[in-house]
Amino acid sequence: MINRIRAIRKQKGLTLAELAAACDPPTTAQTVGRLETGMRNLSLKWMDRIAAALGVDPETLVRSEANDRAQVVATLGPDGAEPLASTRDALMPTEIGGDAVRVVLAIETSAGEYRAGDQLWLRQLAPEDAAQAINRDVLVPRKGGRFAFGRLIDRRGSLVGVLPVGAGQKQVVVDDPAWIAVAEMLVRPL
Template identity: 60%
Template sequence: MSNRIRDIRKAKGLTLADLAAACSPPTTAQTIGRLETGTRQLSLGWMNRIATALGVEPASLMRDAAVEPPRIVAELGATGPEALATPREALAPSALAQEEGPAPLVLAVTASIGEYRPGDLVWLRPLEPGETRVLARAVNRDCLVPRPGGRFAFGRLIESEGARVRLLPPGAGQKQVVVDKPAWIAVAFMLVRAI
């Protein structure tokens, strides 16, 4: 049975050396290359080490031979679409979303608002509030924030001062929303849109 290590590594923008260094304990780029190509046996121990380094479930490293995976056949650049010398496997959003920490949240869009269309799924990664460094990564990005009474606020995080955050909703003409001491903040990192 073949594996998907190379496809997942490339989809995450990692080199062989990056993945080797991310393993615990670190290994060599040559070892990762041999595991990817099948010239070295992929044991359960290696599967767990590599899956942890990639931030995915170990089962996602294996490819089902009975199912033909979706393929990336071209890349669209500034000069137009360019064929790939060798098509590569396209990964499902769920395979890319796995990381350490809390599970991703998904916001389903049911009406056109701002840049969002009905049927869009906005994937969000929860952050721990209060850490200045963490909140700095969320500024000027779309965020979902819980409000009292089981409600939510969604919009562009425009300011974070102390325990208070300000969001600019995606709809035109809407007023900014201020939330005091949110339990968490989830930052949008992926949009899934059916065409």
């Protein structure tokens, strides 16, 4: 099995020392370095500690040699596409952020900036955390198994105001939703 700790750590912009300090309990940069290089065995206990510090699922730290991952080969900047000095594994949408529940909204009809065929990955928040989603696209469960989708424009007490993405639509007010899912990633086939 190939260990992906270094690739994930670098993709998240962490140094060995920062990752070591983020472990619970904290460890040393040397220990993390030995785990990354395979000089020390990556036990299940270490996988859990390192994964928690990186905010990913433990199974994302290892992969089979037979399964090739998508590679990041270039970056797009103001001067166009530039090659990376060395390629790195691309993180899958499910590997990006911690233990939050994720839901996916499949777009069947173009609306606003979304096109038919898009998938919108959303992260669930508790209703009391809705302030961090103001002016972002959200999916909110409504009574009777329905949903409201659009820009979160208001949060007052137990009421949540969502402005649908289609032109000329009226605000939808949801009373006391069980959760609010904020858009994090758009997957669009070309």
